[in-house]
Amino acid sequence: MVLVIDDLLTLPLSLAGVELLPNYFTTIFNALHRHALDQIIEETQNKIKENRMEFEMGGMDKKQFDFRHRMLIRYLRDAELAKREVLGVGTKITGI
């Protein structure tokens, strides 16, 4: 069963000055999302360094190195872009 919670449902709703849903709910999920992306970014940066180290040690040829390097850089860009976007976009949670 998939439960989808749209960020609209997690935004603080106030009626006549009374908060119906607390804002910290969104904040926690955004923080978790950011943390996960930070980990992906760090791991990808490590893989980029490891890839170069392997190449310099003769563990792969230039073609393999270039291919893997380009792939990792693209992956890193996507993760950094996702992190920038998560700062401005609400949270969708699925799969609970």
Add this chain to the structure above:
Amino acid sequence: MGEYLYCIIGKKNPQENFAIKGIGNSELRCVNYRDLTAVTGETPLREYEPTEEYTEKHKEVSLHILENHTVLPVAFGMVFKRKGILLNTMRRVYPVLKRSLRLIDNKIELGVKVIVPKDKSVNKEEVKKKCEAAFGILNKISVQSKLGKLFSDRLVSNMSFLVDRSKIDEFSDMVTKLEKKYKNLKVQYTGPWPPYNFVDIKIMGRGR
């Protein structure tokens, strides 16, 4: 067009024609402020992605300058809108630049990594202890050392050393001895580099 900054050297008016070109095949030129010189190249004013082509060119220029000068390395991708802004920046951080250049005067960075070969399994803790003893010897030859990140599972040790140019041969001989001593491991010895790990000057600001 903007001024792409490669590095800073502690010499006024080096008066030399650099034998290589910069990013985008640009001529390298010197921007002087007091007794410092920024090595730059005129490039399109934009954000430079750290692609292999650009980062290699940045590295190539820094290494070329390092052959004859003490180099204060600058992070990749620093482009100034105008020469005037670069000069203003150098004026603002002049004391920091001078202090850093004093620290690294006539020195270069050498890197030593100890790696477990792919087809081998070793007791990493035991190897680490042996490395610490070996690096103790290298520490005596160098001015400073820094522990680097272990970015790979196969990496047992990752050290950067700030070494006086006069001690490079002595340092290299010691590394060769270590390679012979620890034959079941791979030792990756790199350099000389500009002292990236021993200088940490951040020049921030979008307006540059």
